[in-house]
Amino acid sequence: MILRTLKHQNLNVVVRVVPCILHTPPPPPTTATANILVVPANEQLSGTKLPYFPHPEYSATQSKSLHSNTTTVDLPPGAWGGGVVLGSNSFYPVQCIDGLLSLDAPAVRTITNRIPQNDQGVRVNIGDSVITSCQETSQLLAHYDAICHTVPPLWSGNKQYKENQHILLQNAYASALEASFNCFGVAACVSMPLLGCGARGAPPETSMNSAVRAILHYTGTGGTLDFAIQNPVHADIFVSKLDECLSD
16 A cells, blocks of 8 residues: 655655565556665675574674674574573564565575675675675566665664664665665666664664655665555654655
8 A cells, every 4th residue: 555655856755555565566657677675684694594583682792792693693692592482572584574585585595695705704784785686586586676685783772872873774775775776777666664673673763764864865866765664653654754854
């Protein structure tokens, strides 16, 4: 269901309520030369490796441990294991876009494994994006021609890191737009969820604010940006924020 279509300079912004961005076709009209799916990812592009994992309310020490560990990338090693009682702050892979992608199209990890990594096992830095687009990619997903893997920051309640987290989250949105439209041009449609609100733990309103700032600062060639949001309340709030900022 399309709530609103707005325009900012040369960028068309569509806000929709969808049950699942992975399995929902991009919005009509279907004149886009390429449909790109933005997937929130970790720095290793390894997908979700565990059957479940906690909402990441990590301390700075745990975050450093997380980033330096290349085998267990979604939570500090040994923090959660067998026999743990799952609570409301736990996630299953099917509740996260990157996890669902790994389950529905496991061959995507064969593609991302070809991207070079540094000595720490990092393929994409926090706040940055990378496109995987090839014949294999287009065969993986029914509705998309390419995948834009974007790395939002892990959210922490530590005030010392909050300003940097806001910057990195805005950078994640901006880099997804830049990478997608630079690669496919103005006729592309980029379908994007609210970044960082799942396993990365950013508050939805914080993510919306970062998205709006990224849109306002976007100066590229433009195209269609499709925000596919699951929660109708969040979608309404997001439309209000866009309306307010784009009318100023």
